Amino acid sequence: MTAPARNREPLPGIGDEIAGLEAAIINALGIPWQMGRRGHIRCPLPGHDDRRPSFRLTERGYICSCGHGDYVALTMAMLGVPFADAAAWLRETLGLRPDAAGLDPAEAEARRQWLAEQRAKAKAEAAKRDAEEAAEAKCKAARARELWRSAVPIAGTLAETYLRGRAIEGPYPPSLRYLAGHRQPYTGLVLPCMVAAVQAPDGAIVGVQRTWLAPDGNGKARLRDPRLPLGDFRACAVRLGPIDGTGWGVCEGTETGLSVQRLFGISGIWCALGTGNMPNIEPPAHVDVVTIFADNGPPGQQWAAKAAEALHEKGRAVMTRKPPAPFGDFNSLAQERAKP
Numbered sequence: 288m289t290a291p292a293r294n295r296e297p298l299p300g301i302g303d304e305i306a307g308l309e310a311a312i313i314n315a316l317g318i319p320w321q322m323g324r325r326g327h328i329r330c331p332l333p334g335h336d337d338r339r340p341s342f343r344l345t346e347r348g349y350i351c352s353c354g355h356g357d358y359v360a361l362t363m364a365m366l367g368v369p370f371a372d373a374a375a376w377l378r379e380t381l382g383l384r385p386d387a388a389g390l391d392p393a394e395a396e397a398r399r400q401w402l403a404e405q406r407a408k409a410k411a412e413a414a415k416r417d418a419e420e421a422a423e424a425k426c427k428a429a430r431a432r433e434l435w436r437s438a439v440p441i442a443g444t445l446a447e448t449y450l451r452g453r454a455i456e457g458p459y460p461p462s463l464r465y466l467a468g469h470r471q472p473y474t475g476l477v478l479p480c481m482v483a484a485v486q487a488p489d490g491a492i493v494g495v496q497r498t499w500l501a502p503d504g505n506g507k508a509r510l511r512d513p514r515l516p517l518g519d520f521r522a523c524a525v526r527l528g529p530i531d532g533t534g535w536g537v538c539e540g541t542e543t544g545l546s547v548q549r550l551f552g553i554s555g556i557w558c559a560l561g562t563g564n565m566p567n568i569e570p571p572a573h574v575d576v577v578t579i580f581a582d583n584g585p586p587g588q589q590w591a592a593k594a595a596e597a598l599h600e601k602g603r604a605v606m607t608r609k610p611p612a613p614f615g616d617f618n619s620l621a622q623e624r625a626k627p
């Protein structure tokens with residue numbers, strides 16, 4: 288009964304039709320990826336000069352620094368065609384056309400079996416990937432904790448030199464530590480490194496944020512990626528101080544948070560480390576009021592609004608503050624104020 292309707296309306300239903308056939312689609316598009324593989328590859332989409340691999344696939348579609356979408360969107364982008372053509376190509380390539388109504392019984396049965404096999408294969412691969420990802424997450428958290436244990440308090444280290452250079456005077460919170468020499472994975476360079484503890488909502492350390500410093504502590508290391516996370520981040524935060532009578536605040540970066548503590552006299556500042564994580568922050572049960580210390584500029588403002596909405600939905604009273612223009616964040620403001 289669905290066949291004639293489908294002929295009249297070529298657009299709807301393609302998402303359901305191709306579900307479970309992701310591996311076959313990737314293969315047909317010539318993307319060098321196997322379902323179940325982790326990590327990123329260089330973006331295969333035309334027009335994206337992806338120097339550092341930032342493209343990956345999920346069960347639902349693709350995610351890249353240049354955009355994201357489902358498997359129909361991926362097909363459109365790869366082939367450079369509009370939706371209807373991409374849908375037609377997918378049906379043709381995956382053997383979803385012509386409609387079963389027009390097929391002889393043997394061919395229809397063969398196609399049905401092929402589809403069932405593809406879907407079973409994709410399901411098994413997804414289960415395998417989930418297991419692998421869980422194992423890897425556990426391993427990364429263990430590595431992060433090991434790194435954390437081997438690091439020392441930052442007083443008197445190059446991390447202190449670095450923070451003073453950013454107009455952040457001590458005392459420094461115990462959630463920041465220092466490693467005299469830590470290897471940056473992309474370059475292999477061993478440099479001084481500031482390590483921030485990333486805590487899950489229950490307080491457990493599940494990751495670290497690493498900031499490699501210049502050999503004399505004067506600024507960050509001159510690397511493409513002087514700052515890299517290790518371990519879990521979602522819903523987690525770097526907690527810069529206990530939540531006491533001074534209130535609770537949320538911001539993005541560690542340096543911003545340290546400056547907010549000093550500018551506003553608030554101890555309990557949590558850093559989401561990446562604007563995108565701000566709405567995921569789980570408020571502590573005993574805290575009713577939160578101040579979001581946003582960065583300036585469209586992404587900072589946008590994510591602050593999303594975080595405000597999320598925290599409001601969790602029953603918290605929310606206030607948002609941002610630094611006056613032209614300062615990008617509260618640390619830039621603090622640096623300006625520290626100038627003689």
Ligand SMILES: [Zn+2]
Binds near residue numbers: 331332335337353354
């Ligand atoms: Zn891309």
